[in-house]
Amino acid sequence: MTISFKDRVAIVTGAGGGLGKQHALELGRRGAKVVVNDLGGSLDGSGSSASAAELVAQEICDNGGAAIANGASVTDLDAVQGMIDATMSKWGRIDILVNNAGILRDKTFAKMELANWHAVLDVHLTGSLNTTKCVWSIMTEQNYGRIVMTTSTSGLFGNFGQSNYGAAKLGLVGFMHTLRLEGAKYNIFTNAIAPIAATRMTLELPGFEDSAQRLAPELVTPAVVFLCSDKAPNGRIIQAAGGRYYSADVRENTGVDLGLEASVEDIEDNIEAILDMSANVGILERTPHR
Ligand SMILES: NC(=O)c1ccc[n+]([C@@H]2O[C@H](COP(=O)([O-])OP(=O)(O)OC[C@H]3O[C@@H](n4cnc5c(N)ncnc54)[C@H](O)[C@@H]3O)[C@@H](O)[C@H]2O)c1
Structure with missing residues (x-):
């Protein structure tokens, strides 16, 4: 194994099942000391149980690794601080954070109650x-850190019935891009994963019938674990689905300079050039102007 996490300490949130469990197991297999966090609730975020995180931590230890379970809700800042304090007193450092915990409360925007907006933003973004x-x-x-945000194609491109979830998931991309800038000088690299996998989150969705093997969550984990490594890029979004790995980006075109007298009519006259994305640059090569 060329990618090793010996002497590294990793926290994976929502790691009691689904994708997070696979990330935690693989980090543990590669030598990381792992904090397996999971509230252990249902898909909509209700309820809690410590057993999911405990079973995964036990599996890492049974495989010869080191792990502790933690049942904090990521929405509870005091409980999260308690998890960090417990990790620091046991292992003295934290190198890797995989923000993976998530819930779903899908409804078309017309039918979505505001409580479902807040609950989803609370878990994913806050x-x-x-x-x-x-x-x-x-x-x-420490002058070292690797952070992975779990975004989604629902945030990057939109998805019917997921206005709350999409807003939270694209919010994480904005969050990542600022951390990319502010963390670079401390060797803290922040990236995002946009997974597609067969988990309880997707079980009922059209297109996911018989997807357990084809879209195994284990096939997302290699990209996440790479983003946790010394070799990680900074500020990139990797999509991972069924063994295919590809990037997404935020892009802008060169646009039109309409000068200091620009009017609504000028926009109307130039709208095709303003909207034309055939020549564009990505977020990493653009020259910021404000
Ligand atoms: N499965 C997919 O195709 C897919 C696609 C895009 C994004 N994602 C994202 O991947 C991540 C993992 O999802 P999954 O598919 O493995 O679903 P999952 O439901 O199996 O996993 C989510 C885990 O997060 C935990 N969790 C929920 N609220 C929590 C909280 N407040 N504190 C701590 N833990 C909490 C749950 O108990 C659960 O174990 C989520 O962020 C999800 O939005 C998944």
């Missing part, structure tokens, strides 16, 4: 904020 905020100063002091 949950990732809470964990990242608690590890950030540890990583800057």
